[in-house]
Amino acid sequence: MDGLLNFLAFDDNDADVASLVIQLWLRRKSPLQVWLKEKRRTLQRILRNTRIGMLNFIQQTLPRYPDIQFFENFRMSRTTFQDILTEFGESVDVRHRGEHNEVPFSLKFLVTIWWLGNQETFRQIADRFGTTRGNAHHIVKTTLIVIGERAVDYIKWPTGAEMEEVVSKHTFPNTIGMIDTTDILIKQPLRHLAAYTNRKSTTSVKIQGVCDSRKCFLDISAGWPGSMHDARIYGMSSLSGAINEKLAGTNFYMLGDSAYPLSARLMKPYRNGGFLNQAQINYNHQHSQQRSTIECTFALLKGKWRKLKYLDVTNLSIIPHILVAACVLHNYVVDVEGDEWYDDDFDNNSDDEFQFNANESDEDEEDGATALRNRIAASL
Incomplete structure (x- = not known):
């Protein structure tokens, strides 16, 4: 540090200021930290868009489904669907921590049931629900695991x-x-x-x-x-x-x-x-x-x-x-x-x-x- 101060030719009176400047310079963010911060911001933006896309599907498209069409695509009646949301929702939400916690369980469950009840790819699922393939895959995987953990309550x-x-x-x-x-x-x-x-x-x-x-x-x-x-x-x-x-x-x-x-x-x-x-x-x-x-x-x-x-x-x-x-x-x-x-x-x-x-x-x-x-x- 003394050698660097001498090289920069700071006066003794300015030594404390120079030391502070150098410490701040040494603690600057690395390119990796900047990249991670940008990725985090991008992910948060995607999750917000995911939630908006799913809400649009639920609020605008699903209400127009006749009962038989809802049954064909979700493999159960609307009443049963709501009952399962009530039955599973609280316990599943507790376990879904982390970045995807911004997406409510009702939307996760909707995506999972659609995936399980149809033969669409994750690319098609992502396009339908306004999200990315990675998000759709993560939502389906984690939701299926948590539902399976309730097997002792339903397969007895x-x-x-x-x-x-x-x-x-x-x-x-x-x-x-x-x-x-x-x-x-x-x-x-x-x-x-x-x-x-x-x-x-x-x-x-x-x-x-x-x-x-x-x-x-x-x-x-x-x-x-x-x-x-x-x-x-x-x-x-x-x-x-x-x-x-x-x-x-x-x-x-x-x-x-x-x-x-x-x-x-x-x-x-x-x-x-x-x-x-x-x-x-x-x-x-x-x-x-x-x-x-x-x-x-x-x-x-x-x-x-x-x-x-x-x-x-x-x-x-x-x-x-x-x-x-x-x-x-x-x-x-x-x-x-x-x-x-x-x-x-x-x-x-x-x-x-x-x-x-x-x-x-x-x-x-x-x-x-x-x-x-x-x-x-x-x-x-």
């Missing part, structure tokens, strides 16, 4: 008297629910391609679900690679280890297809080699009729949230969050509105029902399960 295994009520609504005796998996087609991943390539040579992830007669999910396990066998998914899921505890003190069981191992808690059909007796044929028929509910449930899930027909997602870690959030919203809407709803491209055909011979489980059957199945068949 029945207990006590609830189990009796669930079982009473099934036509197959002592059935607590129907179990199956379905494939969700995804963009070809950059890594572990073989693991995600299913038996149809397409890339997918699998979601295992157990549903009741209302087509509501009682349990889900999402994000398994498409090449995994249904029985292996079940064996590795938390449900496999907890099913005996969940059904303790009852004679209830789930219904699954031939891909699953036979056990006292999971009844599957007889393998049809052409030598079944009439009781076994009747058992298979009634079993298939009841078990088809889970196939209809998956078809309903994909038909309502059409983004699940193909997920153009590069980050595989976000896919389970998408699937869980979709199932949470599915249960909420079905519980309020039922499973009767209009969809212009609803498809009730499930590819999974044709897996009996291809995916026949080779695992050992649980002791006593065969005798139990024979008793059930004889009683029908």
Whole structure:
């Protein structure tokens, strides 16, 4: 510092002033700091424009939607939409901190539902709602994660008297629910391609679900690679280890297809080699009729949230969050509105029902399960 003062030829009386000038010069903002400040200002301007663009869509466009058009695009009625906003709004707003907190949850939820219920790209979403692709992606991602965190409140295994009520609504005796998996087609991943390539040579992830007669999910396990066998998914899921505890003190069981191992808690059909007796044929028929509910449930899930027909997602870690959030919203809407709803491209055909011979489980059957199945068949 003294050398610099001498170089600048300041008098002794001006030394304090010179020292202050030099300190201010040394503390000047670097080009990086200036750039960050400008980026921050730009982001704030974008967020303000985002809010304005979304408000314009809500205030000017949405009110002109007839009820059926609102239903087709948001996959639920206006009343249900408002109920969900009331149900989720407060808890979600608390978690959405940071730069995007300027956008209210009602607008975030609107963007997320539109993305999930349609097959539009983020570029199209951004254009529709007057924002950027990055903002739209961030809003959808964070909102889906937070909705998925409410799964414990909406995807619940029945207990006590609830189990009796669930079982009473099934036509197959002592059935607590129907179990199956379905494939969700995804963009070809950059890594572990073989693991995600299913038996149809397409890339997918699998979601295992157990549903009741209302087509509501009682349990889900999402994000398994498409090449995994249904029985292996079940064996590795938390449900496999907890099913005996969940059904303790009852004679209830789930219904699954031939891909699953036979056990006292999971009844599957007889393998049809052409030598079944009439009781076994009747058992298979009634079993298939009841078990088809889970196939209809998956078809309903994909038909309502059409983004699940193909997920153009590069980050595989976000896919389970998408699937869980979709199932949470599915249960909420079905519980309020039922499973009767209009969809212009609803498809009730499930590819999974044709897996009996291809995916026949080779695992050992649980002791006593065969005798139990024979008793059930004889009683029908």
